[in-house]
Amino acid sequence: MEEEALQVLEALVQPNGLYVASSTPDYRYVWIRDTCYVAFAYLQKKDGHYEQIYSTLLDLFKKYKWKIEYHAEKRPEATFEYIHPRYDPDRLEELHEPWGNAQNDAIGLFLFGIGEGLRVGKTMFRDESDREIVQLLAKYLVNLEFWQDADNGMWEEYAELHASSIGACVAGLMAISPYVLVDQTAVRYGMHALIDLLPRESATKECDLAQLSLIYPYQLLPMELSREIVAQVENQLLRQKGVIRYKGDQYFAEEGSEAQWGFGLPWLGLCYLIVGDVEKAHSYLLWTESIMPKPGILPELYLGQSGSPNQHTPLAWAEAMYVLLHEQVSEWRNKV
Template sequence: MRDQVQQVLDTLRLANGLYVASPSNTYHYVWIRDVCYMALSDIHRDNSRFEETYHCLFDIFRKYKWKLAYHATHKPHEAFEYIHPRYTADTLEEVHEPWGNAQNDAIGAFLFGVGEGLRQGRAMLRDDEDKSILTLLVSYLITLEYWHDADNGMWEENREIHASSIGACVAGLLAIRPFVDVPWEAIQQGLCALYRLLPYESVSKEVDMALLSLVYPYRLLPAWMSEMIVERVEGTLLRRHGVIRYVDDKYYAQQGQEAEWCMGLPWLGICHALLGHREEAFAYLARSQEQMTADFELPELYQPVTETPNENTPLGWSQSMWLILYDMLYDS
């Protein structure tokens, strides 16, 4: 079954090594965050796909280096000034339309992936230009004062201070610190701000699926707090077909019920596997498979009343989460 799920993910992979989020018209774009999460399914496999993906992400940053260099010393304020999280699939241009472009977690996810690859001895940096991009991204986050910057967060919605965004930046800076200069104060500020917010995601969201990122992939929290985050997500957000993003989520809601995101099931399974709960992890793997179509496609979500997938099927992020969980359970 793994091969079939992998083949579905591969249909979303572009010739340059990047991924579109989904084949649907609304999601046929390259999101930095989605690409980083999709690439994680390759990080422990014996091929060069992981670094190929990141080299192309580096190329995007090189293309917009002028913008990155400016905002490495000039704090952005309007959403369009931020380093964009989303690009066209063909030309890799910024998508010029009003959008929640202030997404600090996307930058953190990129830095984290680079650092993890370097830690495993992968050729993540091709030359000094790639290394200079990392240095500029560090300066960008510091100038932004990410630890108290109100961004649009993982779900690209209203701007507020998000624990998952702060955590992504902290994890990214920690991951690359052995390889480029990262002032410890920048990490310390983030950690202090993160623990002031936890276990909440933000002022408006006590429990949010995005908090699972602090357990995986970032592994930022002590075991007892990771357990608490998982228990809170399961107790508040877990549903039949998936995990709702947060209470009263309006995206694809029907009759006051929130949409159920399929990727939450393998994500919870991964968290349980990391915490040593293999029985629970296997159960979530099985639950995830039950949500697949006959073609081994995991949707973005199931609509709550009709109990049907939305058009963003398959969602690359969902596919990759299932693959990661499968490999954790069967390759360990």
Template structure:
């Protein structure tokens, strides 16, 4: 089964090691966040693919170095001024349309991957210009005061302070701190703001699938808080074919029932693995297989009443989480996947 899931994910791989989120017309784009999560499925392998993916992302940043340089010292105000989270698959240009483009968690996820790669001795930086791009992102998040910034969050929706975005930025800065000039103050401010919000995701969302990121991959909160997050997601958001993003989610909602996101199943499995609940981790691995579409394709979501996957099938992010969970269980690791 692992080989089948891997082959499907590989169909999404583009030149320069990048991935489109899905082959569908609506998701045939390069998302920094999606790719940062997809790359984690190659983190423990020595095939060079993890590094190649980050070189591709760094090439995008180089293309927009002028924007990074400008906003490293001048705080973005309008949404379009933020470092863009989404690019065309062919030209790697910013997608020029109204969108929730203020997505700080994407920058945090990117920095986290750079730091994890460096910690494992991978050659994440090709030259001084790559190093400059990372240092500019540090300045960008600091100037932005990410711990107070109202961004669009993981789901690209209304702007407010999101625990998952603040946590991603703090985790990213922590991951690269041993290798770059990262002041402690923005990290400390981020952690303080995060724990003031928890266990909520935001002012409007008490429970949210995005909170799982604080458990996996970031492992940013202590075990007691991990258990709170996992339990709340399971009690309030877990459904038959996946996990709803949050109560009242309108995306693909039908007859008052929220869409069920398949990636929530392996994500919960990985969260259980970080606290040593390997039986639960295994159960979520199996449960994900049960919601796969034809050909071992893991959809983005199922529409509740029709029990049908939407057109974003397969979703690369879903496949990557399943692969990491499979490899974690196979390796016999019980906790602290990264640390």
């Protein structure tokens, strides 16, 4: 089914190399976060696709260089002043409607993706203007004092201090620190704030699907704590057709049951590979395939009561998670 999933991804890519979240009209937008997660499916490939994704994202940020420069010096006071997380796929321009703009994790993830590309030998900087944008984004996060900045987080909801957002910023700054100037004191502040908050995601959420990002892709935590986070998500949030984001989630809730997110299954599988349990990862691969309404297709979520997928089917981010898990499980099993 991996081949079918790759074909689904190819149907969602735009001429500029970026991905819309889904083909439905209300999701036919480019999210920074979604696109960066999709990019990981191409990190180990030599087709230039990974570089193209980030080159276009860098060009997008250059359109708003004035904004990034300003807020790299003057901390945003209103949510709309933060770097926008969502863009028109054709014009690559901000969408003006309010959208919980304070999403520090998306910027941290972008920087992490740049660092990962450089780490594996890809040419991520075409010229000094690319490097300058990355430098500005690093300065922007530090000026936000991300370690104590209440943001809207991965789910674009309530502003509070999120472990997953702090972790994304720490991982992003660490990943680019060999290539641009990074305030190491800010990185230390971030790690201290993260450890102080864990194993909680936030003041209001004991456990959250977003915490898996601390293990995959960031690999930011000691092995014992990584296993604790995975077990916590598994024990509290795992359901028959996916993983709920957190207890009490109202997005697509149905008769009091939280929606079950399809990409939670391959995400748990990827985390099990990080902690060294290949068989458990393989079981999540098979589980992921069992919830596909058609071969290679993963929806955003399944409704809790009816068990039906919502209209955002397929979801690019979910497709990429499945492709990654399929490839990595195959590699591990071939080594044995």
